[in-house]
Amino acid sequence: MASVALKGLVVPHFLPESCYDEFFVRFNLMHIPCLKILISKGLGFAIIAGSVMVKLPQILKIVGARSAEGLSFYSILLELLAITATMTYSIANSFPFSSWGEALFLMLQTVTIGFLVQHFGGRTGRGLTFLLVYFGALSVLLSPLSSMAVVTALQASTMPAVIISRLLQAATNYSNGHTGQLSAVTAFLLFAGSLARIFTSVQETGDPLMALTYVVSSTCNGIIMGQLLYYWNVPVDKRKKE
Template sequence: MAAEADGLLKRVLVPIFLPEECYDQLLVQWDLLHVPCLKILLSKGLGLAIVAGSLLVKLPQVFKILRAKSAEGLSLQSVMLELVALTGTMVYSITNNFPFSSWGEALFLMLQTITICFLIMHYRGQTVKGVAFLACYALVLLVLLSPLTPLVVITLLQASNVPAVVVGKLLQAATNYHNGHTGQLSAITVFLLFGGSLARIFTSIQETGDLLMAGIFVISSLCNGLIAAQVLFYWNAKPPHKKKKEE
């Protein structure tokens, strides 16, 4: 029974959470202070937790828009630039065969972000434009993931994430400042994105060793921190009620 239990545990942990040599080091030899293997376990566990959490990160934002039937306070340009950044990270990671635990949230955040893009267009009376945008995006994604796109283009797309993230977040920050409130911006989503980007600095260095990815998450954390600070600053600020025109 003990051997069967050990075999089952090994099948669960290897290679999802630990390489086989670290499994032996930690759970066979019971060397629980083996720092390199502990760092791998922490990074894998944290990475998979981020991926799992990403399934829900932007749903509060989606539901808030649907409930209000309005996308007031959201910058379409900012959301589109965020979509570019997520797409770049996802395509770059797939092309370089990085482990799913190091980038998987980009896939789920991309699906939620493109939904928000469509909802913003829809509630601005541009539904047809939104449908066309979805079709064009799907076509571009297929091309990027195909052998037709050279690696240098994928790398340039990933490098472009830095200005995309910075400009996108600054546009949202400027919109918040101009409006004097954060409108339909979801505080839950903002704080989850901030926490996730901070954690990704560690996991990207540990799992990929790619300084470009790590640098992008550093920039992203700073920008998400700015938006989170605005959410706190404008916490009690409410959008002004639109006055009906007197006849």
């Protein structure tokens, strides 16, 4: 009875049945292909669990300061485009949830940050319009109205979107001479998550476009992490000296 319950829990969420037999029937714990699957699945679900709160420190920092000083709204829009593209592309290709699930939670948190940037900038009306337009567009993308060609093209656009998004934020940081209300915790979690996703996307989807997207994302997130470390002791109200 216990073995049946264990199998029901593990298969197919963490392991295919063949790997379950290797580990729990033949006790072949060093079966490399199955170990790769187990590690990939474990990382994937860990990333998803972490993503539920990955941008919460950023949201709390904005709300606590009642300011979005130092955050680029255009950078947020481009990041949202990349997240949305990954989510819709993965759903359209029926990739396992463990390979992309964090995109759902990152999307909801990024939309919240986008609204807060507008709200605390004195443009609440624009923030509400932003929410309506975004969720309307998302509904269309997830509907049968969007072809696979459209979704694939959107996913291909994520690489320039991620690069431009991070460069905009990096330029804002450099121009201000500080990182403002940018959360170091959120930036680190995004960097670590994108690094781990390189492995899981190769292992679980075999899609080179997905893997390349995360390579680019990791590089760009690393730039922001570098700036956070460089400007660590610079106060928010200090401006870059000429």
